[in-house]
Amino acid sequence: MSELSGPSKNVASFSTESFVPSKEVLAAWQSVYKDLRNEFGEAVYRSWLKPLTLQAFYHNTLEVSVPTRFMRDWIQTHYSKRILEMLSGNYDDIKRLEVVVVQAAQTTELVEEDKKLKGNDNKTLSPAMEELNELSSPLDARYTFDSFVVGKSNALAAAAARRVIESASVPFNPLFIYGGVGLGKTHLMHAMAWSLKENHPGKRVMYLSAEKFMYQFVRAIRGNDTMTFKEFFRSVDVLMIDDIQFIAGKESTQEEFFHTFNALVDQNKQIIISADKAPSDLTGIDERLRSRLAWGLVADIQPSTYELRLGILEAKRKQLNAVVPQSVLEFLALKVTSNIRELEGALNRIVAHADVAKQAITLESTQDVLQDLLRSHDRRITIDEIQRKVAEHYNIRLADMHSARRSRNVARPRQVAMFLAKQLTARSLPEIGRKFGGRDHTTVMHAVRKVEELVGEDVSFAQDVEVIKRALTG
Ligand code: ADP
Ligand code: MG
Helix, strand or coil: CCCCCCCCCCHHHCCHHHHCCCHHHHHHHHHHHHHHHHHHCHHHHHHHHCCCEEEEEECCEEEEEECCHHHHHHHHHHCHHHHHHHHHHHCCCCCEEEEEECCHHHCCHHHHHHHHHHCCCCCCCCHHHHHHHCCCCCCCCCCCCCCCCCCHHHHHHHHHHHHHHHCCCCCCCCEEEEECCCCCHHHHHHHHHHHHHHHCCCCCEEEEEHHHHHHHHHHHHHCCCHHHHHHHHHCCCEEEEECHHHHCCCHHHHHHHHHHHHHHHHCCCEEEEEECCCHHHCCCCCHHHHHHHCCCEEEEECCCCHHHHHHHHHHHHHHHCCCCCHHHHHHHHHHCCCCHHHHHHHHHHHHHHHHHHCCCCCHHHHHHHCHHHHHHHHCCCCHHHHHHHHHHHHCCCHHHHCCCCCCHHHHHHHHHHHHHHHHHCCCCHHHHHHHCCCCCHHHHHHHHHHHHHHHHHCHHHHHHHHHHHHHHHC
């Protein structure tokens, strides 16, 4: 073991009296300390070396202290050697440098004052770290557990989130929540952060997007101050990173995140991650990191169900204190299926419109106001998809959608598919006909009429059509 990195000693175990440094040692230390800024640069000095405090001198060993182990380790590996050279150059009795960790026992009056000011927080941050502390993204006041509607599609994620905030320990690490755009990942993350802040005010909860994490990291590299960054992220109690897929392909950020991740897991600190895909499906993310991400609990948020969408609309209606007919909510829940942000937006729009126009909300006015949205939404369902779903449902071959076969067991499903194509897409009859093996538009028209007729007559047939339609619209 080198003399620079010997085991750290607790100063308190010495009788300090006999280790009081001589005048010469003191002078050497003061002179070197003054030179540190010049020698290592402002950023390194401010973040790492400034806290160095002379503790003792014994057996040609100068002992200095820093407040954290992380700092000690970093200084030992990066700066100790040079600092010792500087010291020996000043006073050749100094042959070894020992860096030790001294925490609360040595607090000065200033630190005490600072603590009083900050309340019961025993972690004081350096100015550079304070700056990073500001980084935690603001939390949306509306995104709480109370306002999060739970349904089949998000039940697992919601339960896992509650588990994390209710547990005294770390139940699983990390909690990894994934799902498509606008399905409530950020809402759930904010809800957890709010709840943690409320129930554990002493905990340092850091919530930020992966994009911001990367931005700060790059900034730290540019400013030559990655150590503050490292120490900061390794010192939080709960780290929440939203949209981790953003760091795909960003190798150095991934590397940094990987080390942060491991350091926090080692300290048993909770990590919560969100992404648009499962860990195994994240492309552009290093294999090591991907496997780590799947270590804890992986909870998905599935595309919303009709029931959940209706539930969210009902909650939102209450929140807006607006009069909206149930039939309108049902219509929206059926039509706006892509994501919940859009669904909320649609409701906001019709409520705002009714407010301005001083008219009651009806199904007609809703269709009118949301024309563009409904049309763009319709375009998202393709005839190919419809054909696939219908073929699947009736257990026939996809090729039969285009074939000339007329036997009833393929002709009927084909008609259903044409009917749904007419209803769920903006395609014209001739366009639809072309997609079904080049059939004439009158054939399509006939199919639409036939299906309409059958739906009115045959309950089980109507149910089949409805099931397929639901499957297609979410
Ligand atoms: P993501 O982060 O997955 O893209 P968000 O969390 O930003 O999605 O959600 C989009 C919008 O939908 C937000 O306004 C959010 O409040 C709302 N939302 C999503 N899921 C729910 C839910 N289960 N209950 C209530 N609101 C929800
Ligand atoms: Mg989000």
